[in-house]
Amino acid sequence: MRHLVWFRADLRVADNPALYEATADGVKVSAIYIDCLKQWQQHGRSPIQRDFLSRHLQALSTELAALGIPLTVLTIDDSSQTPELLVNWLADHPHDALYANREIGLDERRRDKAVQQRLKELLEIRVFNGDCVFKHGSLTTQSGDMYKVFTPFAKTWLAQLRATGYRLHPVPKAQGSAVTATSIELTGERVSSAAWPVGELAARDRLRLFCESGVYDYGDQRDYPAINGTSSLSPYLALGVISPSQCLAAIEQQLGHLPMSRGEQGFVWLNELIWREFYRHLLVAFPRLSMNRAFKPDTESLQWSQDKAGFEAWCSGHTGFPIVDAAMRCLNATGWMHNRLRMIVASFLTKDLHLSWRQGEDYFMSRLIDGELAANNGGWQWAAGTGADAAPYFRVFNPTTQGERFDAEGDFIRQWLPELVEVPTKRIHTPHDWLDNNQPGHDYPKPIVDHKRARLHAIAMFDALKDQSDNIKNNADVQTNKQSELWLAQLDQEPV
Structure with missing residues (x-):
């Protein structure tokens, strides 16, 4: 055998x-x-x-x-x-x-x-x-459907965790003497990932160190990109070098229990793991998400802009909005972006530039060291207002106030925008007048959009969808569901 x-x-x-x-x-x-x-x-x-x-x-x-x-x-x-x-x-x-x-x-x-x-x-x-703590398709509504909103999914996920716990599979026993390791070198274009240590031991060490210190302050520090306040485990989760159940075990070992409700230490990070599971369950339940389709069928008719220059400015970090530009230049240089920044730049692309979330999703995947379909698609559709969310369309991040709130001293901005290093802190988020007066030869661009007007236009885009008749929306839902059922019928049964 x-x-x-x-x-x-x-x-x-x-x-x-x-x-x-x-x-x-x-x-x-x-x-x-x-x-x-x-x-x-x-x-x-x-x-x-x-x-x-x-x-x-x-x-x-x-x-x-x-x-x-x-x-x-x-x-x-x-x-x-x-x-x-x-x-x-x-x-x-x-x-x-x-x-x-x-x-x-x-x-x-x-x-x-x-x-x-x-x-x-x-x-x-x-x-x-x-792949997940709980098998895809095992957490459903009373009617047997997959949850379409995060909060009820999270409640069911936590209830299942209380009822059954989670399972860790031990490392297998050696099957006799060691063998010679295969030498592996993949072909294709590669950019050095040397800043990230590899191997299970490195991933588990990073998890352990985060749980020993970062998990306690995660809720307070996770939104500040100049602070090392996140776990930085997503690249390892994306390749399966570490499992979500191992993350649960590390939290439980550190705290002595698993936090089950808001207000408990460690719960904010646990909740992020549930978000990860939510998007992965959605990807299995709704195959259209793998097909470059919007989660909400009626939003397929949104009239996205075709502004190529705006997209190029966003990609390169030359929009004239410092927190957006710093985030994009960080991504381009390192293959990594802080989660708060991902939300800010995604909102800017879709709600300020009115460009399709698909363009942002593709660009992120082409740059991220932790790129994986479920989380990337879920995050972009959440930001765009086309995804699994109760009331998303009026959520429009103000890039300037986001910068003022989460990078108040401008430390992150100065790290990635050398042309703004000398700008005083009180002007770092709106540096243009100071630059014009003090560095007239500067090359930092003016804001490429007026945020207030862009916000109103974004809301109007979604308001226009409301004018569609309920029949059109319902027909879109029915047709999409039929297509999903056809795809699912062609695929395998659930794993054991």
């Missing part, structure tokens, strides 16, 4: 259900990772994340080798070739069962369906939930 573990977005040996179950009976185990550069590029993922992935695969190979498990990296030109690739590889390397943790994107689910259909006569296939 020999089992094969197919690693995907779960690059860890601890709390890995597929790996644990594959090794549970003491059966010899091998591991594979299938790399498709074309699919990576089609999904618009960033060069810095590709470098991070390559380094983590090397770290995973070393971890598995210590357990006596060899890791083979297979490459294909197109993801549609996956079933045949596996058939051919298994012909030369016979195995009795294939173990994997579920991936949630629609392309990945279609690929896995094709693999199951092609390989079902060759070996047993077992798929597990290694």
Whole structure:
């Protein structure tokens, strides 16, 4: 007997259900990772994340080798070739069962369906939930539907946590002597991710240090980009180097309990983990989110601007709004952006420049080291007012007051906008008059929009949707739901 573990977005040996179950009976185990550069590029993922992935695969190979498990990296030109690739590889390397943790994107689910259909006569296939604390589709309304608003989902999620707790799968026992680690170097464009340490130990150390200190002040410090007040764990969660259940365990170990309500220490960060789960459950329940479609069907008719110059100014950090520009230049230079800044720049793109959230979503994915579809799409649609939210359209962030509130001294702005270094603190968020008077040769741009007018126009865009008849909206919902049901019917059952 020999089992094969197919690693995907779960690059860890601890709390890995597929790996644990594959090794549970003491059966010899091998591991594979299938790399498709074309699919990576089609999904618009960033060069810095590709470098991070390559380094983590090397770290995973070393971890598995210590357990006596060899890791083979297979490459294909197109993801549609996956079933045949596996058939051919298994012909030369016979195995009795294939173990994997579920991936949630629609392309990945279609690929896995094709693999199951092609390989079902060759070996047993077992798929597990290694993605969320609670299996996708297991938290529903009384009518059996997926929640469309976060708050009731969070209440149900917490109730389930109280009732059943969570499960951690231990690191498997070594299957004999260690083997030689595979040397791994992925092809394709890469940007150095050296600022981020790799490996499970590094991820767990970062989690432990955050829980020992940052988790206590997270609610007070998380919104200030000049302060190191966030966990910075999202790049590791995106590749599955660490699991959400491990995050829960770290909180519980530090506090002695799991915070279950607002006001308890640690709950604000726990709530962020629930947001992550919400967006991942949505992605599974509503396949259209993987298809570049709005969560709210009626918002498909929003008339977004086609201002190419405005988009380029936003991308490069030359909008004339210091907090927006500093955030975008930070992203471009480091592949990382603080969460408060993500909300500010997303609101600016969609509500001030009136550009489609799809443009922002794509640009973020092309730059972020922690880019992953569910969170990126969920965040952008939340900001744009097209996503899963009770009353989103009138939420328009004022970029100037956001800067004044969350970077009051201008420390973050000065770090990324050298042309504003000498501007006095009291003028740092509206520096243009001071620059004109004191540095007449400066090249910092004037604001490219009038925020007050832009805000009114954004609200008017959504008000125009209200003028549509209820029948048009209902028909859009019905057609979209039918399409979702068709997609879901083509896909697999829930993992064990």
